[in-house]
Amino acid sequence: MTRPTQPICWTFLLLGCCWLVAAPPAEAQQQGYNRGDRVEVNRGDDWSPGTVTGYRGSRITVLLDDDGSHGDISADMLEKRLTRSYFSSDLRPLRSEPAAAANSPTRSPPAMRPAAPPSAQSPFDLAESTAESRTWKDQSGRFSIEASYGGMNGDKVVLQKVDGSTIEVPLDKLSDADQDFVNSQSEASENPFAVAPSTRPAMGGNSSQQLRVGDRSDAKRIVPQSFTEWTFVPEGAPPAKVAARSKPVSLGSIPDSDPFFEDVMSCDLSASGDRAIVARKQGSVGRDEAVYLEYINLTSGKSLGLCPLPPKNEVLSVDAETGRVVYGEVEFGRGATELTIGELNGNQLTPLVTWEPYGAAQREHERRIENAWFIGDGLVMTLGSHNNALTLWDATTAKAIAELPVSMSFGDDDVTISPDSRYLALKTDKSIAIIDLDTQEHVASISTGEISAIFLDTIAFRADNQMMAIGFHQGILIVNLQTGKIEQVFDHSTHFPHSSLVWAGNLLLHRNAYVYDWQRKILLWELEGLRSHTTKSSLKNGLLCVVPKNHDGPPVLRTLELPSPAMIAMQEKLGAPEDLIVASAGDRVSLKLDIDERVISAETVRQAVTANLEEAGYVVGDGSDLVVTAVCKKLPSQTIKINMGPDRFRARPEDIVERTITPHPSSLTLTYRGKKIWGHGNMGKPGMTIWMDENESVDQALQRLTTPNGLVD
Incomplete structure (x- = not known):
């Protein structure tokens, strides 16, 4: 097989999202289709009836009639499954109303409901209670519930039930004793449950606003630069370490799922180390597999319950710090065309905004998205499947901030974001390019010498942005970003290409199991029981959060301080790196x-x-x-x-x-x-x-x- 030798052209864009009122496109108006019109949709061998509900760029949104084949599902799920977008050439006016639909009111389409706007306060600003569960009663004394106190949300009391779900009850509906208890908690000098106003950019809008198509017209084009010398000065500082949470947390049991076939899709840890969000796929054979989100309070060691994504949707990016999730509907392995940003509050996922980043493209495959990443507050980066674009968006306006052209062969494993979201590293044919996401400029290129980019796999920034590790088929390159020089080529028998590689302080964690001391050129530590390609993890500010796959039941989330005190003590015991040299000139x-x-x-x-x-x-x-x-x-x-x-x-x-x-x-x-x-x-x-x-x-x-x-x- 011939190795690709064509140069890689790269582009990146920033996209934002919002709900805006839009007039029907001219094409739709010319065809005479208005909201509420009854139409038939060409679906291959037959025509299916439906109702026009809106417009998405040059396409028309239709809510298909329910033919009863979807079984007993909620109205929300049914609405999602039946809503599709078509070009006007795929539609025709409804010739005759089916008798079954005319005679049966149960066949009428469910009412369209826009995504709910976010509350003025962020649910993640509400700290979860670590108090023990107690019995709560209403004013009549007839009803009671076992739950722990979770603070106040306005005039409502937040209660966390024993099953992990959260409810809100008006304070005046509780018994006098319970009201006294709540008042005593509120009078504490430092109330850990107080709701702070959200500082994150608002998303969403009112019910009259339409789906937004991404606007790339004013995006800044990032132009590749040539560098004769190294002038890049990386900015960043070592983050403060967070305290370890030693208590393992058992995750919830996914309904109608075989644990043997379950997959842990992702694990994201907040920078503060007090919360994590895990995405898992239902274990099943021969049918669609639902994806579930699970929010974990690491302070209390509790799961707040499972939250299913809409059918056929998959998670693309998670930000545990804000509780936000990017997800989209994927069919037959093809990328999503529409992305939704939602906010996870306990076991409830609230959609904030939905938009089509590449909705203006004429061909469907050019509208599909291979992956998406959160980039700081209000920013999302997307990689198109076939439109050769890496795009940075402002998620509050649905406008692209910058765009970086990439080759057709460019994949999501060819790009890496620094832990602080300041820099972007991506593979080119002869080097690793570094993009400053604050200025949207190409600021440096790291030469890999005789090693072609095709042999490179994982790229990892150190937390302070001063060093970089680059995995390849024969080991790991250690690059000093202050000089642009390769300081060392590290290799060990446990190294395996195309496997996870992250910095743990100044050490390297490989495959969730092997801790390398690259300065001493040794395997310093091995974490038992975690080495598996199915294990998902997140390492931030000295805390490793890891979820190994469990074939016999729900997985268990564990946390570990990394580097641990024992690892640091071992380094001190070994002495300086030069003390371990076994061969030197004169021997x-x-x-x-x-x-x-x-x-x-x-x-x-x-x-x-x-x-x-x-x-x-x-x-x-x-x-x-x-x-x-x-x-x-x-x-x-x-x-x-x-x-x-x-x-x-x-x-x-x-x-x-x-x-x-x-x-x-x-x-x-x-x-x-x-x-x-x-x-x-x-x-x-x-x-x-x-x-x-x-x-x-x-x-x-x-x-x-x-x-x-x-x-x-």
């Missing part, structure tokens, strides 16, 4: 050869390796704990089949070519008392992919890959 090194004389003489290899070691300052001699082993073998010739077609998984006979190769695997390794500490080259066999250089033919690549790898250079 004696022994030489061991395993050479096939048909390829090259052992004496030639001995002289070349000895000369290189002595040039580096080592003394070559027998009896040393340090041993350099040189290997060169000639393997039997073999015939291999190569798929030259475009599909690596479905090769056609005409795509297959045969070549005869004679592999010559060779390697150099350095061991200390029998343990490998360095190596170059390998003894591998032909693999699944032939990585080709630019303008190189298959035969040239095979010649390069099967020739001894320059042991005498």
Whole structure:
């Protein structure tokens, strides 16, 4: 398979959202379709009746009639399933009203209801109570409930029931004893349940406002820059560490779900470390899998209950600090066209605004979104699936602030946002580009030397933005962002490409299990029981929040201080990094050869390796704990089949070519008392992919890959 060599063009945009009153588009007016009109919709082989409810750009929104096939679901879910957008060419006036619909009032479409506007106060500004549950009674004494006190929301008392759900009861409806209890709580000198006014940008609007199509017309275009020297000065400071929450929290049981097939989609931790939001997918086979959100109060160690997303919707981004969630409807694995920002309050998700970032595009696939990210207050970044755009939006106006063009092959794993949302890093063909999200400018490019961007996978900013870690197929690059230089190439046997990589202070956490001390070039710690590609985690301000998959029941959320005091003590015990050096100039090194004389003489290899070691300052001699082993073998010739077609998984006979190769695997390794500490080259066999250089033919690549790898250079 040929490696892509075309340069990557990149673009990014900021988008905002709001509800605005809009007149019907001219196209819709010309076709004579108004709100309330009865129409028929072309759905392939047949026409389905429905009612025009509004307009979305050049398309018309239709609420299809309920044919009774959706089963017993709520009116809200039914409304969501039946609402679709069409071009006017897909509609025609209703020719005749179906008899069943005319005679049965139960078949009338449910009333359209806009997303509810947010309250003036943020539910996340209401701290959850850590008080024990007590019995509450009404004025008559006939009704009671077990719940804990959660503070006041205006003139209503917030009560958290034992099942995690939250209710609000007017104070004057409670018994006199309960009112006295509430008043005593309110009179405390420091009321932890007081509601503070929200400082976040408002979203939503009144019921007359329409779905907004994203406006990209005034977006600032971020232009790639060329840099002759490193001038970038990263801004950022080490965050304050938050206290660890040691109490594990059992998550709720998803209804009608098999835990074995459940997936933990994401886990997001607030910067304050007192709350987390977990997204999980229902475990089922042969039917749609619902997605559930769950808000966890880490201070009290309680879950506030499960909150289902609308059917077929998936979570794209979560901000546990504000309780906001970006989600959208996904069909058959294709990206959403509309995004909704909602606010999670306990087990209730309130939609704030819905908009189409790329709704102005003419083709449906160009309107689809691959991913979305929260970028600070009121800002959302989206990546289009086929429109070659990374876009930053103002979520309060539905206007794009900036746009960065990207290539068709650009994916959501090619971009990383710094923990403080100040910088954006993305892969280009020859470097890592850094974008300042405050100024929307390309401010630096990190050269990766001979390592092409195609080999890079995970990118991670350190919390203070002074360092960056870049994973690739042979290890981890450590980059100093104050100089733009690669300080170290770290590798360990536990490293696995395309796996999670985050900073924990000045350490690195890989695959949720391995803690690397890159300065000492060691695996410092291993976290047992967390290594799994299904484990989801979030690490902020020295606190790791992790949710491992549990095949036998609901998962358990755990938190861990990272780096932990024990890890810091271990570093101090080990001493300075230079104290761990096992080989340095002046040391004696022994030489061991395993050479096939048909390829090259052992004496030639001995002289070349000895000369290189002595040039580096080592003394070559027998009896040393340090041993350099040189290997060169000639393997039997073999015939291999190569798929030259475009599909690596479905090769056609005409795509297959045969070549005869004679592999010559060779390697150099350095061991200390029998343990490998360095190596170059390998003894591998032909693999699944032939990585080709630019303008190189298959035969040239095979010649390069099967020739001894320059042991005498």
